Amino acid sequence: MAAMILGLVAAGLARGAAEAGSRPNIVFILADDLGYGDVACYGRRDVRTPAIDRLAVQGVRFLAGYANAPVCSATRTALITGRYQYRLRVGLEEPIAGNLPEIGLPPEHPTLPSLLRRAGYRTLLVGKWHLGALPKFGPLQSGYEHFYGFRGGAVDYFTHQYSKPDLWEDDTPIQQVGYLTTLLGDRAVRAIGDFARRQEPFLLSLHFSAPHWPWEGPDDEAEAKRLQAAGSKLGHADGGSTRTYVAMIEAMDREIGRVLGALDQYGLTSNTLVVFTSDNGGERFSYNWPFTGVKTELLEGGLRVPAIVSWPARIPKGRTSDQVMISMDWLPTLLAAAGTAPDPAYPSDGLNLLPHLTSDAAPVSRRLFWRYKANAQQAVRDGDDKYLKIGENSFLFGLADDPMERANLKSRRPERFRDLAQAWYDWHQTMLPLTEESYTYNIDGVTFADRYGVKRASTKPEHPQPPAK
Numbered sequence: 001m002a003a004m005i006l007g008l009v010a011a012g013l014a015r016g017a018a019e020a021g022s023r024p025n026i027v028f029i030l031a032d033d034l035g036y037g038d039v040a041c042y043g044r045r046d047v048r049t050p051a052i053d054r055l056a057v058q059g060v061r062f063l064a065g066y067a068n069a070p071v072c073s074a075t076r077t078a079l080i081t082g083r084y085q086y087r088l089r090v091g092l093e094e095p096i097a098g099n100l101p102e103i104g105l106p107p108e109h110p111t112l113p114s115l116l117r118r119a120g121y122r123t124l125l126v127g128k129w130h131l132g133a134l135p136k137f138g139p140l141q142s143g144y145e146h147f148y149g150f151r152g153g154a155v156d157y158f159t160h161q162y163s164k165p166d167l168w169e170d171d172t173p174i175q176q177v178g179y180l181t182t183l184l185g186d187r188a189v190r191a192i193g194d195f196a197r198r199q200e201p202f203l204l205s206l207h208f209s210a211p212h213w214p215w216e217g218p219d220d221e222a223e224a225k226r227l228q229a230a231g232s233k234l235g236h237a238d239g240g241s242t243r244t245y246v247a248m249i250e251a252m253d254r255e256i257g258r259v260l261g262a263l264d265q266y267g268l269t270s271n272t273l274v275v276f277t278s279d280n281g282g283e284r285f286s287y288n289w290p291f292t293g294v295k296t297e298l299l300e301g302g303l304r305v306p307a308i309v310s311w312p313a314r315i316p317k318g319r320t321s322d323q324v325m326i327s328m329d330w331l332p333t334l335l336a337a338a339g340t341a342p343d344p345a346y347p348s349d350g351l352n353l354l355p356h357l358t359s360d361a362a363p364v365s366r367r368l369f370w371r372y373k374a375n376a377q378q379a380v381r382d383g384d385d386k387y388l389k390i391g392e393n394s395f396l397f398g399l400a401d402d403p404m405e406r407a408n409l410k411s412r413r414p415e416r417f418r419d420l421a422q423a424w425y426d427w428h429q430t431m432l433p434l435t436e437e438s439y440t441y442n443i444d445g446v447t448f449a450d451r452y453g454v455k456r457a458s459t460k461p462e463h464p465q466p467p468a469k
Contacts, residue, residue, distance in 0.1 A: 023338050024201045024311055025195070025272040026116070027263070028085035029256060030079075032128060032154075032212035035282020036065075036304040037289050038249060045286045047246045050441065051257035052308065055276050058317045059310030060357055062184035066381075067280045068327040070295055070372060071095045071441060072153060073130045075279045075327050080111045080131070080142065082331025082348035086371065086431035092438040094373055095153055095297075096130060103130015107141040110343040112331045114143030116203045119340040122195060125149060126187045127207030134171060146170055146206070147188045154209060154234055155180065157216040158224035162234060179218045181210050181248070185255025189262045195264035201338070206259065210252040213283070215240025217247030237447045245285035249281070273311040273337055275330060281305060284448065290403045294441045298370050298379040298388060299405055311337070315357050323356050323363040324381065333357075369427045373434055374442035374457035378464070380420045380427075387420035396420070434461030 036042060039049040041056040068078035068085055073095035077085035085091025090105050105111070113123040125139045127149040132138065139147035150166040157180040161169040167174055176183060188206045195202040212276050214234040227236060256276070263269045281302040282288050283295045293299020309315065314337075314425060328350035335341055342348045355361055370379040378389040384400040396410040396417040410417040436459060445452040 022271070022313070023120075024313070025201055025268055026121075026334055026338070027259065027272055027274045028203070028205045028334075029259075029276045030127070030205070030207040031252065031276075031278045031306075032207070033280060033283045033286070033295060034211055034278035034306065035286030035288045035294075036285040036291060036301070036306060038211070038282055039306055041308075042306050043289060046242070046290055047249050049249065049253040051253045051260055052276055052306075054257075054260060054429040055274055055308045055310045058312055059274070059308055059315055060145075060319045060321050062307040062309075062321050062323065062325055064322055064324045065277065065305050065307030066303050066324070066326040066368065067278065067305050069094065069370065070280045070297055072279050076131055077105060078281075078326075078328040079330060080105065080113070081346070082112065082328050082342055083110060083346065084328065084369070084431060089432065090132060092373075092432060092435060092436065092439040095438045096132070097153070097441070099133070101133060101136065104137025105142050107137070109142070110142045110346050112334060113139075113203055113205070115335055115340060115343065116338055118146065118249075119335075119338055120201065121338065122198065122200050122202040123205075124191050124202070125205045125207065126191065127184050127205070128209055129207075132363070137452065138171065140171060145335060149184065149207070150209070154212050154214070154449050156214055156227065156234060157181065157209070158221045158226075159228060159423050164403065179251070181208060181251045181255055182218070184208060185258050188255070188259050192259065192262040192266060192268070196268060197454070203334075208252050208255075211245055211248040211285075211323045215244045215248070215285075216393050217244050218251050219247070220244065230279050240285060242285055270313045271311075273309065273314075273334065275307075275309050275326070275334075277307045277330075279327075283443075292404050294443055294448075296372070296374060298372055298377040300388070300399070300403060303370065303379075309357060310351075311357075316360070319360075321363070323353065324366055324368065325353060326368055329353050334377065341406075367423065369424060371424075371428060371431075371434075373438065373440040373461050375454075376462035376464075378424050378428075380424045383422065384422070385416060385422060387417065389421075394421070418467055418469075425464060425466050428464055434463070436460055 031279050039052045041053045067075045069075045071094050074085045117123050123144045124146045125144045129151045130153050133358035152166050155166045263272050288301035290377040293301030332348045332350050332352040336352045336354045365383050367382040380387040386397045388395045395408045397405045442457045444454045444456050
């Protein structure tokens with residue numbers, strides 16, 4: 001009898017959702033430090049990710065998806081604003097580290113949740129924020145109606161703290177027992193039921209901490225106790241393993257499966273647009289094949305991310321796309337799906353992907369730019385060509401034939417190299433200047449043996465000069 005009643009309730013909610021109009025619900029799922037190849041549908045063979053793979057089967061899987069930065073809060077700035085992060089002071093932090101009361105996402109800046117809320121959406125962030133601290137900055141100050149999660153860059157999966165406890169319900173600190181990935185899934189599933197009963201369109205941002213360090217799977221509470229007893233930093237260089245990393249990814253996938261199951265249960269799947277992606281390239285246990293480089297580097301491995309979108313009512317299923325896309329594209333794309341647009345006073349630097357997603361349109365050629373203060377990194381992708389500078393070394397790569405970035409073509413194609421170097425410099429001049437005060441982090445030889453020649457980067461920025469004629 002209970003099952004019959006539940007089925008009748010779900011059917012009624014589904015009819016109400018259909019009558020509410022064609023604007024989709026939006027579930028935006030963001031992994032943390034997940035590498036390009038770290039899920040099964042992108043090639044990792046030792047991991048099982050049936051929920052993420054389901055999204056790929058029923059939607060579009062991008063093969064040239066990029067993060068706006070090779071670290072966390074810079075990409076999240078671009079994601080929530082739809083603009084190059086270097087337009088805002090908070091976007092210069094690579095990433096936000098320490099107590100910076102004056103650094104954060106300005107509450108007056110339009111954001112994806114604030115623009116959708118203005119258009120009649122309910123908005124909720126479950127998971128990671130990392131765009132500034134109270135009292136000035138936070139999810140509730142930037143468009144989300146409600147928030148459940150943590151504000152910093154990482155927390156222990158069991159104690160829910162870094163240097164201090166960091167688990168919140170709106171702007172109130174709370175304490176809960178449980179594995180963090182599971183707790184985030186619990187709240188997301190509950191929220192979908194609440195939204196379904198209200199029969200209003202919603203944005204659910206589900207920003208996992210997984211598989212970011214500390215290296216703790218669901219069965220690794222002993223490791224959390226070891227770190228706590230020793231006063232060790234959560235980025236424990238003596239911890240983790242491939243097996244632990246896989247367990248963290250599979251735990252996240254199980255929670256995504258529960259979220260998709262809730263959408264099924266309430267009849268919301270057809271008209272819910274679900275995105276799955278990562279904030280930057282992978283870290284120490286990631287599988288980034290066929291790319292080289294890791295988090296903190298503008299090599300493809302530091303920037304390429306899985307990117308999948310599903311919307312059964314509008315997007316044909318089972319496709320892959322060669323369209324070059326980047327984190328800041330999601331704002332104009334999701335706003336277009338919701339029947340609204342960016343604030344004209346803050347035009348998006350991203351591309352509305354909706355026409356490409358809803359039809360089999362040919363990829364659009366575009367030019368994307370990056371910079372990263374550590375090791376004075378610069379990059380441009382234009383078509384299949386990529387200009388890259390790291391320290392004193394500069395390169396031109398043809399990514400279609402050389403995704404590993406091994407063959408330096410700058411001597412064979414000097415005009416193309418100079419064109420892209422000049423384009424980068426011209427673009428850089430339109431962004432906020434690099435500052436000595438901003439934090440920057442890089443992977444070096446102290447903890448990564450395969451970076452044995454790389455030293456900890458200076459905090460002093462290089463002041464780029466126009467390329468030589």
